[in-house]
Amino acid sequence: MLSNMKNLGSGVVIAALVMTFMTTPTHAGTTITSLKGSVYYALENNRNLAVSASRVTAAEAQVDAATGQLLPRLDLSTGFYRTNSPLNSFGTILQQQQISTADFDPAALNNPAYTDNYMTRLGLTMPLYTGGALYAARNKASANMKSASLQVQFQQQLLVYQTIAAYVQSRQALAQVGAQANAVKAAEQRLSDAKALKKRGMAIASDVMDAHVYVLRSQLALDNAQHQYENSLENLRLVLGMDNEATLGQLQEPFLHDITASLSDLLAEAPQQRADLLVLIQQKEAASASTSQAKSGYMPHVNLTAASEWHSETLGLNNVNNSIGLTVSMNLFAGGSDSAQVRAAEAASIGLALQQEDKRQQIANEIRQAWRSLNMAKNKLRSESEAYKQTTESLRIKALRHKQGLETTSDLLASQVRTDQAQVMLIRAKYDVLIAKAALLLAAGTLNEGAVQ
Numbered sequence: 358m359l360s361n362m363k364n365l366g367s368g369v370v371i372a373a374l375v376m377t378f379m380t381t382p383t384h385a386g387t388t389i390t391s392l393k394g395s396v397y398y399a400l401e402n403n404r405n406l407a408v409s410a411s412r413v414t415a416a417e418a419q420v421d422a423a424t425g426q427l428l429p430r431l432d433l434s435t436g437f438y439r440t441n442s443p444l445n446s447f448g449t450i451l452q453q454q455q456i457s458t459a460d461f462d463p464a465a466l467n468n469p470a471y472t473d474n475y476m477t478r479l480g481l482t483m484p485l486y487t488g489g490a491l492y493a494a495r496n497k498a499s500a501n502m503k504s505a506s507l508q509v510q511f512q513q514q515l516l517v518y519q520t521i522a523a524y525v526q527s528r529q530a531l532a533q534v535g536a537q538a539n540a541v542k543a544a545e546q547r548l549s550d551a552k553a554l555k556k557r558g559m560a561i562a563s564d565v566m567d568a569h570v571y572v573l574r575s576q577l578a579l580d581n582a583q584h585q586y587e588n589s590l591e592n593l594r595l596v597l598g599m600d601n602e603a604t605l606g607q608l609q610e611p612f613l614h615d616i617t618a619s620l621s622d623l624l625a626e627a628p629q630q631r632a633d634l635l636v637l638i639q640q641k642e643a644a645s646a647s648t649s650q651a652k653s654g655y656m657p658h659v660n661l662t663a664a665s666e667w668h669s670e671t672l673g674l675n676n677v678n679n680s681i682g683l684t685v686s687m688n689l690f691a692g693g694s695d696s697a698q699v700r701a702a703e704a705a706s707i708g709l710a711l712q713q714e715d716k717r718q719q720i721a722n723e724i725r726q727a728w729r730s731l732n733m734a735k736n737k738l739r740s741e742s743e744a745y746k747q748t749t750e751s752l753r754i755k756a757l758r759h760k761q762g763l764e765t766t767s768d769l770l771a772s773q774v775r776t777d778q779a780q781v782m783l784i785r786a787k788y789d790v791l792i793a794k795a796a797l798l799l800a801a802g803t804l805n806e807g808a809v810q
Contacts, residue, residue: 749776
């Protein structure tokens with residue numbers, strides 16, 4: 358429970374921060390160059406997170422409204438009327454405390470003159486007992502507010518993950534642009550070597566043609582890499598809440614802290630860390646409060662009323678009349694609507710309890726799958742790193758043999774293609790590890806801006 362409250366407090370702080378950022382203009386000169394800077398920028402400017410934060414403000418207002426229903430209500434009203442109705446005229450004169458013997462004359466009673474009356478009323482009402490309805494309503498509003506705060510916290514975690522993924526994809530795309538640019542240079546060098554060997558009679562025209570085709574394909578691959586890089590930047594700007602016209606700086610290498618917790622620790626701590634599970638718990642609390650609120654319909658309601666009224670022929674606080682009393686009301690029959698509301702609230706509570714169990718199992722599955730994915734990503738990185746070393750060395754040897762006329766151009770180009778592909782795979786494997794780390798932290802419910810170096 359203490360951990361839950363810590364999470365809840367974090368959610369409220371997050372909501373307050375985001376609402377502050379909503380009213381703080383973003384500096385036009387802001388330049389994003391790092392992953393940490395991207396995460397903080399997104400938390401300040403992402404529009405979806407701001408929408409979630411506004412819901413917290415609305416939920417807090419509902420708590421205040423429900424609390425206000427528990428307090429006394431004081432109403433002040435004033436008005437004027439003019440009447441010659443026999444009953445109303447006599448009662449008005451009586452309330453003005455101006456009744457006289459002449460007013461009991463039958464002629465005056467049956468045909469009174471017009472009577473003016475200025476009436477001012479100060480009334481106090483206070484619920485003494487409502488069968489628990491008002492307290493249940495406040496508990497329901499409070500649970501809904503906590504749920505909204507936790508939803509902001511969960512949205513923040515998702516946003517951090519989305520920012521990491523978008524930034525890493527942009528940095529990966531940039532690295533692939535560099536790799537493809539090197540591939541174009543290598544292809545042009547192969548073409549130059551093939552032409553030189555042909556002049557020496559050590560290569561034929563088809564070797565030059567093959568090398569030229571490889572240059573064309575490398576240039577096309579470079580254009581595609583640049584296209585993917587521009588797409589990734591647009592996606593990054595969207596996640597950050599940045600306009601497409603805004604300029605991003607040179608993206609630095611992203612880093613995430615290593616995960617030192619064991620799988621068993623992550624599984625044990627996740628139920629207290631996953632904000633989406635805590636949301637369901639609060640929604641279950643709200644449903645329980647709805648059940649109590651619905652059951653209050655079977656109970657009597659007791660209210661205290663007190664009022665002071667002033668009646669006068671002229672405007673002013675004259676001739677005060679005071680009253681105080683209790684009112685007791687109880688619903689004896691409502692066509693079964695009360696029992697229907699109770700059944701609906703109980704069904705909602707049962708449904709949320711089942712959703713909690715599914716969510717717990719889902720969280721455990723997500724953590725195990727993310728753990729395996731991270732281990733696979735690390736293994737793939739080691740494998741691709743070794744593969745790149747091997748293909749690079751093989752290419753170096755074949756290039757030397759090719760210059761000596763001991764290796765065919767087609768074999769050399771095939772080796773170059775394998776090296777280029779190995780470099781691309783190594784780049785992907787490197788950045789896949791970062792995304793896998795972020796995915797595991799997200800599954801465990803511990804992903805936040807502190808995870809970014």
